[in-house]
Amino acid sequence: MERYSQIKNKIKREIVLLKSAPCIWSKCTFCDYIEDNSTCKEEIIHINNEVLEKVTGEYGILEVIDSASIFELPQETLKKIKTIIEEKKIHTLFVESHWLYHSRIHEIRDYFGIKVIVKIGVETFDDEFRNGVLNKNAHFSSVKELKKYFDSPCLMVGIQGQTKEMIDNDMNILQTYFEYGTISIYRNNSTIIKRDNQLVCWFLDKYSYLIDDPRYDFLYDPTDFGVGD
Template identity: 60%
Template sequence: MNRYSVIENKFPREILLLKGFPCVWGKCTFCDYILDNSISEEEINKINFEILEKVTGKYKVLEVINSGSSFELPKKTLHKIKEIIKEKGIEKLFLESHWCYKNKVKEMREYFEIPIIFKIGVETFDFKFRNEFLNKNAKFKTVKELKEYFDSPCIMVGIKGQTREQIDKDMDIILNNFNHSTVNVFVENSTKIKRDEKLVKWFKEKYKFLDENPKIEVLYNNTDFGVGD
């Protein structure tokens, strides 16, 4: 499992895949990413401290991800992140969170004392597909409501059951409402959710221009950021 990488193209930054406690929700139908967690705080901190020592401050920007939300990282790990931020002169931080932690986002921003781009796994702005088919439990109704708490939506494309119209709407929303977004092309895993190859082919052809869009990062594989397995 690679847990440290450097992203050199859009939004250059160092990125860490840390360990956390189990995801607070953990019921999304498409996700087996939550298997990378632990209930042993000692184990979590040991791994995380080792990875955090790899940070150089090369771009003064750091992204921290884990198998869930940043709020599921132990306090000692959060404190170590803060130490590294000061030690390496980090000026901007990327974190991620589930919608259910929305009321704690402000507290986290204040804790780190530097600008944070908070990512959220939206998957789609189609309310029914997001919450019934994907079982995301992210029940915001509007883009405005989402932006009250979060900065950067992560969108998923290429799932059987999705439509071109849904994807078109999602792409329109992220292109016109956010300064940073991530598009994940679905890769089959141990869940029952299937990939729609025709939809993926259509997306890659129609939205190839996103590869050059400075505001949107497209992940064609789960490990395109250089972390994971």
């Protein structure tokens, strides 16, 4: 499992994939990466310390992800991140959280005290597909409400059952309302949710300009950030 990498093609930054306690939700139908979650706090702290020691501060920007939310990291790891931020003169931090923590996002911004870009796995703005099919349990009422807490939606493309209209709407919302975002092409994994290759081909053709947009990260494969397995 690779846990440290650098992203050089869009916003240049270091990225660490940390280990965390189990995701608060753990029930998304397409997710099997929660298998990286652990209930052993000592193991989590040890692994995370090792990974965080690799951060150099080269770009002044750090992204911290885990197979859950930032809130599932132990206090010891949050403290270590804060120490690294100070030592390596990091000015911007990317983190990720589930919608269930929306009312606590301000705690993270306050704790680190630097610019924090908070990502959220929206997957799609189609409420029925997001919550009914993907079982995301992210029930925000509007883009405006989402933006009160989060800066950067992660969108998934190419899932069986998704339609071109849904994806057009998602890409429209992304470009209209967000300065940050991630577009991920769905890759089959151990879950029952499957990829729609025709939809992927259509997307790659129609939205090739978006793939190169410096504002948005694009993951053709979940490991394209250089972390994970």
